Amino acid sequence: MSKYHALTEAEAIEYARGIAGVFPAGAQLQSREIGxxxxxxxxxxxxxxxxxxxxxxxxxxxxxxxxxxxxxxxDRARIESEALRIEGELCPDLTPKxxxxxxxxxxxxxxxxxxxxxxxxxxxxxxxxxxxxxDIGRFLARTLFFxxxxxxxxxxxxxxxxxxxxxxxxxxxxxLIFDDPYTDSPNNSIxxxxxxxxxxxxxxxxxxxxxxxxxxxxxTKAQALLHGDLHTGSIFIKPDSTKVxxxxxxxxxxxxxxxxxxxxxxxxxxxxxxxxxxxAAERADYRRYLLDxxxxxxxxxxxxxxxxxxxxxxxxxxxxxxxxxVYVAALxxxxxxxxxxxxxxxxxxxxxxxxxxxxxxxxxxxxxxxLALAIGTALIKRNRSARSFDEVLDIALTAAK
Amino acid sequence: MSKYHALTEAEAIEYARGIAGVFPAGAQLQSREIGxxxxxxxxxxxxxxxxxxxxxxxxxxxxxxxxxxxxxxxDRARIESEALRIEGELCPDLTPKxxxxxxxxxxxxxxxxxxxxxxxxxxxxxxxxxxxxxDIGRFLARTLFFxxxxxxxxxxxxxxxxxxxxxxxxxxxxxLIFDDPYTDSPNNSIxxxxxxxxxxxxxxxxxxxxxxxxxxxxxTKAQALLHGDLHTGSIFIKPDSTKVxxxxxxxxxxxxxxxxxxxxxxxxxxxxxxxxxxxAAERADYRRYLLDxxxxxxxxxxxxxxxxxxxxxxxxxxxxxxxxxVYVAALxxxxxxxxxxxxxxxxxxxxxxxxxxxxxxxxxxxxxxxLALAIGTALIKRNRSARSFDEVLDIALTAAK
Numbered sequence: 001m002s003k004y005h006a007l008t009e010a011e012a013i014e015y016a017r018g019i020a021g022v023f024p025a026g027a028q029l030q031s032r033e034i035g036x037x038x039x040x041x042x043x044x045x046x047x048x049x050x051x052x053x054x055x056x057x058x059x060x061x062x063x064x065x066x067x068x069x070x071x072x073x074x075d076r077a078r079i080e081s082e083a084l085r086i087e088g089e090l091c092p093d094l095t096p097k098x099x100x101x102x103x104x105x106x107x108x109x110x111x112x113x114x115x116x117x118x119x120x121x122x123x124x125x126x127x128x129x130x131x132x133x134x135d136i137g138r139f140l141a142r143t144l145f146f147x148x149x150x151x152x153x154x155x156x157x158x159x160x161x162x163x164x165x166x167x168x169x170x171x172x173x174x175x176l177i178f179d180d181p182y183t184d185s186p187n188n189s190i191x192x193x194x195x196x197x198x199x200x201x202x203x204x205x206x207x208x209x210x211x212x213x214x215x216x217x218x219x220t221k222a223q224a225l226l227h228g229d230l231h232t233g234s235i236f237i238k239p240d241s242t243k244v245x246x247x248x249x250x251x252x253x254x255x256x257x258x259x260x261x262x263x264x265x266x267x268x269x270x271x272x273x274x275x276x277x278x279x280a281a282e283r284a285d286y287r288r289y290l291l292d293x294x295x296x297x298x299x300x301x302x303x304x305x306x307x308x309x310x311x312x313x314x315x316x317x318x319x320x321x322x323x324x325x326v327y328v329a330a331l332x333x334x335x336x337x338x339x340x341x342x343x344x345x346x347x348x349x350x351x352x353x354x355x356x357x358x359x360x361x362x363x364x365x366x367x368x369x370x371l372a373l374a375i376g377t378a379l380i381k382r383n384r385s386a387r388s389f390d391e392v393l394d395i396a397l398t399a400a401k
Numbered sequence: 402m403s404k405y406h407a408l409t410e411a412e413a414i415e416y417a418r419g420i421a422g423v424f425p426a427g428a429q430l431q432s433r434e435i436g437x438x439x440x441x442x443x444x445x446x447x448x449x450x451x452x453x454x455x456x457x458x459x460x461x462x463x464x465x466x467x468x469x470x471x472x473x474x475x476d477r478a479r480i481e482s483e484a485l486r487i488e489g490e491l492c493p494d495l496t497p498k499x500x501x502x503x504x505x506x507x508x509x510x511x512x513x514x515x516x517x518x519x520x521x522x523x524x525x526x527x528x529x530x531x532x533x534x535x536d537i538g539r540f541l542a543r544t545l546f547f548x549x550x551x552x553x554x555x556x557x558x559x560x561x562x563x564x565x566x567x568x569x570x571x572x573x574x575x576x577l578i579f580d581d582p583y584t585d586s587p588n589n590s591i592x593x594x595x596x597x598x599x600x601x602x603x604x605x606x607x608x609x610x611x612x613x614x615x616x617x618x619x620x621t622k623a624q625a626l627l628h629g630d631l632h633t634g635s636i637f638i639k640p641d642s643t644k645v646x647x648x649x650x651x652x653x654x655x656x657x658x659x660x661x662x663x664x665x666x667x668x669x670x671x672x673x674x675x676x677x678x679x680x681a682a683e684r685a686d687y688r689r690y691l692l693d694x695x696x697x698x699x700x701x702x703x704x705x706x707x708x709x710x711x712x713x714x715x716x717x718x719x720x721x722x723x724x725x726x727v728y729v730a731a732l733x734x735x736x737x738x739x740x741x742x743x744x745x746x747x748x749x750x751x752x753x754x755x756x757x758x759x760x761x762x763x764x765x766x767x768x769x770x771x772l773a774l775a776i777g778t779a780l781i782k783r784n785r786s787a788r789s790f791d792e793v794l795d796i797a798l799t800a801a802k
Contacts (some may be wrong), residue, residue, distance in 0.1 A: 149620045155568035165563040167556035212721040219550045220623050320613040
């Protein structure tokens with residue numbers, strides 16, 4: 001097994017058996033391939049007798065999206081396993097435990113989290129997660145702060161930037177988030193009933209300028225090691241536990257991109273409540289929960305981030321009076337702008353979200369789509385002038401009126 | 402000669418003899434080591450009979466600065482030779498021709514430019530270089546534009562960022578430019594008569610905040626491949642020719658750092674005229690020439706940069722209406738801020754400039770030092786609010802009144 005090939009289920013079982021200390025000797029292991037088949041194979045290996053289980057995630061050398069096949073470097077498995085290791089050291093309770101990484105096979109063996117559910121599904125089911133804002137705020141603050149120049153040796157950080165150069169995965173973001181939605185690209189997937197809204201965005205020069213500036217930050221601002229794809233589909237959750245998975249898009253970029261991704265996906269579900277909560281009072285109630293969570297994500301991020309800065313700033317210059325406030329004010333603006341970009345592309349870009357797409361009633365789905373676009377474009381347009389996180393809540397409330 | 406060792410002059414001659422097409426067969430070559438011995442050996446190889454000559458530049462595995470010895474990676478020779486190659490392709494008339502690069506010896510063989518003089522010396526001698534602003538403006542515009550995301554394939558650019566990660570040399574900049582001058586560091590070298598001015602800077606919190614923000618850009622903003630050390634000692638010049646040398650500090654950073662370096666060094670000479678031009682009319686006249694050149698550097702940079710952008714923008718997003726203006730406005734601010742940082746450190750940091758240090762009259766030297774600090778600190782403080790390059794000229798004129 002020294003050279004790369006896609007594992008069979010039998011091979012996955014053999015590999016899993018070799019992981020020390022998980023399965024009893026002679027266990028009758030079962031394997032189920034549960035990946036979506038687009039980017040990775042994901043083998044769920046279980047021992048029904050002991051109840052023990054493992055996940056084997058193997059990168060595939062291509063991406064299959066809407067029938068198209070792109071070659072994609074297996075190096076992303078190295079990047080993902082290394083990002084998981086760093087996130088695991090900084091937030092052991094918020095990441096899956098990694099048992100092994102096999103570079104030749106682009107294979108990572110990790111903790112099975114199937115007692116959790118994907119957060120996107122949880123929100124569609126209108127569950128509430130009272131720990132989530134504090135958990136993800138801490139995850140964001142710790143992973144972003146400790147991988148930045150604020151906390152690291154400046155030379156070590158440069159070597160880390162080098163090892164996380166991730167052109168293939170960044171290209172997906174650059175195309176699908178910062179480019180296609182703002183032009184009549186064949187990659188877009190537009191429901192006929194909102195084509196007018198897409199066309200309005202294609203004609204909106206003010207919006208395009210803001211997107212160009214945000215894209216520039218994504219391309220040049222090597223501020224911290226990002227997860228890079230921190231939507232609610234990358235979060236496993238249950239009421240008492242939050243786990244962040246799948247950091248294969250990890251690279252050094254602007255912190256606000258990760259924070260904005262979390263907020264955008266909460267707001268996409270907020271828009272989706274047009275379909276999921278036909279009752280107005282119920283809708284208002286769940287939306288209040290979502291906005292409280294949105295606010296909480298920022299508040300908890302900011303609180304943790306400032307505390308870490310005050311306690312662990314690497315050097316004299318990072319402790320310059322006033323610097324932290326200017327830095328956090330810029331993070332707020334980046335967060336708002338990237339949140340907007342993350343929302344717009346999920347309505348009619350290549351990859352949609354179930355929070356909106358799975359609304360069966362076409363009129364409700366259309367209302368959700370238009371609401372998501374209204375919130376997303378307002379966030380993008382307001383990013384450079386934003387002074388307070390309250391503006392995010394105002395935008396969401398006003399758009400839903 | 403397959404493993405690294407510092408060359409002897411005899412070895413340097415043998416190596417030079419092997420470069421095809423330069424020296425006649427059997428030439429009686431002579432070698433003179435003309436490096437300053439701090440970072441590199443520089444062998445000047447000549448054939449008196451034919452008048453042909455070559456430069457061999459070999460990196461040393463340490464830096465000797467003011468008695469201290471720092472280990473320094475030989476990888477900087479690779480970075481320098483690769484940067485010279487890129488600069489040479491973009492501006493063949495403004496860079497030395499490279500004949501060979503020998504990685505094992507950290508050795509670059511290049512054109513001898515000894516018919517030029519180092520620009521710092523030329524300015525101290527009060528020469529005028531009518532082509533300089535146009536030459537360096539074009540050099541800056543072409544090297545910065547064509548290595549940025551504005552012109553490159555975004556994925557290729559990321560790989561280029563990776564190959565120019567340059568921690569050792571960046572550390573020198575981070576310490577000597579962005580840190581030591583703003584605190585009572587043992588690395589500073591302060592003449593007693595200006596200690597009060599240094600102490601005022603150490604207490605100036607408003608200034609420290611701006612320096613922290615500029616340092617952050619140096620640390621995180623991977624905008625373009627910089628020369629990284631573009632002072633007037635890195636420029637060989639004669640009235641009809643400009644050659645940029647020594648890009649061993651090359652890395653991906655903020656464009657304004659290179660533009661600011663050129664402007665700062667012209668303004669350091671402007672301050673130095675306190676000593677070099679005792680006659681007031683003569684002083685005013687040469688300063689007018691210097692300020693015209695300072696203005697010309699920016700004007701020619703901006704003109705060339707905008708023309709390149711209009712003609713060669715890589716993609717649709719780079720052509721977003723309004724984007725170029727916002728981008729250039731930010732470059733102006735970065736340029737002003739970095740120019741200020743480059744000036745302050747040259748007055749009492751570790752490495753000074755001959756434009757000021759070699760003024761023999763102590764009172765004149767002190768006036769020059771205070772003037773350079775006044776201009777430098779004003780540039781730093783004004784960087785984020787600057788809207789026009791005229792502000793640089795205003796600051797210089799006002800400070801010298």
